[in-house]
Amino acid sequence: MSINISPRTDYSTLFSSMSASSGKANSMSWLYGDSQSSGINLSDYASIKNGSYGKLLKTYYSQNKDDSKASSVSQIVKKVSGNSYDSATKNSALTKATSSLSKSADALLQKGSDSLFEEKDITSKDESGKETTVKGYDRDAIYNAVSAFAKDYNALLDASADSNNNSVLTTAANMTSQTAIFSKSLEKIGIKVGDDNKLSVDKDAFDKADVSAIKNVFNGNGSLADVTKAKSEIIASSAQNDASKASGTYASNGYYANASYLNGSAFTSFV
16 A cells, blocks of 8 residues: 655655555565665664664663753753654744743834833822822833843743754754843843843842843844844744644545645655
8 A cells, every 4th residue: 555645854764765666676675775775674674663773762862961050052952953843732832932922022122102112201109199290211111021021031942942843942042142142231231141041130230220221132123122033933933833744644545634735745655
């Protein structure tokens, strides 16, 4: 029986020489691994079937685990090795984290009268209850927005570090590298980039910072909020693409169909 499968790239090499179009001798040559074949041989097949190959992989990766003090970026970089895919739960967590971070970034990137960095009428009361209105910045609103951004940034780092998707891991590593470029500017406004690459906001130092310095970091093209949002959207796209591949099923005609490549066929095999 012949079935057509739209493969994930990590499977294609293993079965690259299967063929259903030739005679009996050629159609079986991939299994025996003769001189004209680039497929697996009986020895390789046996090691997979009896579990020894799997045990070898587990031993290898157990010896290369990150210690508990390793930074998030180190964990991410060390996991990037070929194309792997995530479960629906992990993709859902990534989608949620990227959505939250994009919204936090948008709040800081607002322009015009809606911008947090535009002076507004600020009304305050003295001890006698007398109200006074002056033009100024809503420092509490700015602090809350930056704190939300930092919280969502850290949450996306955690979700990305738990991923097995090569694109997600690479983009997350690039995002931390991007943030490191802003580290000195962040320190000047009371925000620290920790050894784990996560952001922490010192409210007292932040409240003393010049609003224009905060605006330079978080508002406008090329700002930290702007470039981080772009990376977040790439991660979201990678997670959604991964989820669409994972949702495929076998159709009645024997083809493997998924949301991104219906009835696609990259190779044909015998079963």
